[in-house]
Structures are given as structure tokens and as C-alpha cells.
Amino acid sequence: MQSAPLTMMLAFLDVQKWRPRSVRRQGRRIRLFTLEAGSCEGCAMELVSLGSSAYPLGGSGFQRVQHPEDADWLLVTGSVTRSCAGDLASAWEAMPAGRSLVAVGDCAHDGGLWKNTYATLGGLHALSRVYGSIPGCPPSPASILQALVELAEGGSSPTGSHASSASRRSRQ
Ligand code: SF4
Numbered sequence: 608m609q610s611a612p613l614t615m616m617l618a619f620l621d622v623q624k625w626r627p628r629s630v631r632r633q634g635r636r637i638r639l640f641t642l643e644a645g646s647c648e649g650c651a652m653e654l655v656s657l658g659s660s661a662y663p664l665g666g667s668g669f670q671r672v673q674h675p676e677d678a679d680w681l682l683v684t685g686s687v688t689r690s691c692a693g694d695l696a697s698a699w700e701a702m703p704a705g706r707s708l709v710a711v712g713d714c715a716h717d718g719g720l721w722k723n724t725y726a727t728l729g730g731l732h733a734l735s736r737v738y739g740s741i742p743g744c745p746p747s748p749a750s751i752l753q754a755l756v757e758l759a760e761g762g763s764s765p766t767g768s769h770a771s772s773a774s775r776r777s778r779q
Contacts, residue, residue, distance in 0.1 A: 637680055637755075638677055638678045639670065639682055640671075640672050640673075640675045640681055640682070640698065642675075642694065642695060643684050644684065644686070649744070650684035650685070650715070650744075650745040651684045653711075653746060653747060653751060654682065654684065654711060657751060662752050667756055669755060669759075676702065678703075679702075679706065680706070680708070680709055681698060682709050683709065683710055683731060684714065685714050686718040686729070686730050687729070687730055687733075687734065688728070690726075708735060708737075709738060709740070710739065710740045711751060712745050712746055713744045715731060716742065717730040718732075719744060
């Protein structure tokens with residue numbers, strides 16, 4: 608049986624091909640699959656609010672899907688605990704080509720409050736070279752939606768910083 612860090616490393620081998628693609632230009636919504644990877648679930652609860660009349664996810668060019676096989680973007684919340692690493696790797700591997708990875712909240716970015724604990728792998732920062740990031744603890748539904756729109760529209764924009772509402776991460 609592989610260790611959790613090795614499982615994640617193997618799963619994300621191809622993530623360097625990550626490019627935030629605006630599939631809207633192809634005439635359809637961007638399909639989102641969300642995965643909670645070990646946290647207080649604050650960020651996950653804020654994500655639930657998206658899609659209400661106050662935060663029109665569909666009207667902004669996105670739709671939720673129930674299976675990673677149908678998704679364009681994987682939205683990750685939580686600090687990526689060792690026990691959740693396998694689920695995260697499986698979801699990523701199940702997604703079709705052109706997939707993208709987005710950290711929602713500080714925990715998903717670098718482990719947040721839990722970054723120095725034995726139980727976590729330190730968020731996506733420790734696992735992947737390139738991914739989108741939405742900062743906050745938790746980010747509000749409005750800021751999540753705004754950041755998703757920015758990522759979709761600015762897919763080829765220069766790498767931003769974690770202080771911005773949406774950014775692409777690179778540890779190169
Ligand atoms: S970033 Fe904050 S709200 Fe979100 S999962 Fe971590 S501790 Fe909870």
C-alpha cells in the first residue's frame with residue numbers, strides 16, 4: 608500500500624499541464640466537483656451557498672456535478688489530511704483531460720490553521736506545482752463566486768498572489 612504523500616505525488620504528476628481553461632468559450636458552462644479534504648468544513652459550507660438566488664452559480668457560467676468523471680474543475684476545501692489523500696487522488700484521476708485544480712480557502716492552499724500538524728499533508732501547496740487559489744478563512748460565497756469568474760476569464764493571466772481574490776499558484 609502506498610503512503611499518502613506518494614499517492615498524491617503520483618496523482619498530480621500531470622498537474623503541471625494545468626491551465627485554467629474557459630470552456631465557456633466552447634459554448635458550455637464550467638462543471639465543478641467539490642471535495643472536502645479534512646477541515647472544520649467552514650469553507651465547504653460557504654460553497655453550499657453558491658447556487659442560491661443570492662449567488663447565481665449557473666448564471667455566472669458554472670454548474671455543479673455529482674461525479675468527478677463529469678467535472679472540468681476540482682474545487683478542494685480542507686488541509687488535505689493523510690486520511691483524505693486517497694479520495695483526493697481518486698477524484699483527480701477520474702476527471703477527464705483538461706481538468707483544473709482550485710484550492711478554496713486557506714486550509715486547501717497551504718494547510719491553514721492545521722499546516723504544522725502531523726495529520727495533514729499541508730494543502731495543495733505541498734502537493735502540486737500549479738493550481739488556482741481562493742484565499743480566506745473562510746472566503747465568503749460572494750468572494751468565491753467572484754474568484755471563480757476571475758479564474759475562468761483570466762485563464763492565461765500572469766500568476767497572482769495569495770492576497771488576491773483569485774490566483775494561480777506556482778512553486779517553480
Ligand atoms: S480555511 Fe478556515 S473555514 Fe476554511 S476549512 Fe480551514 S479553518 Fe475552516
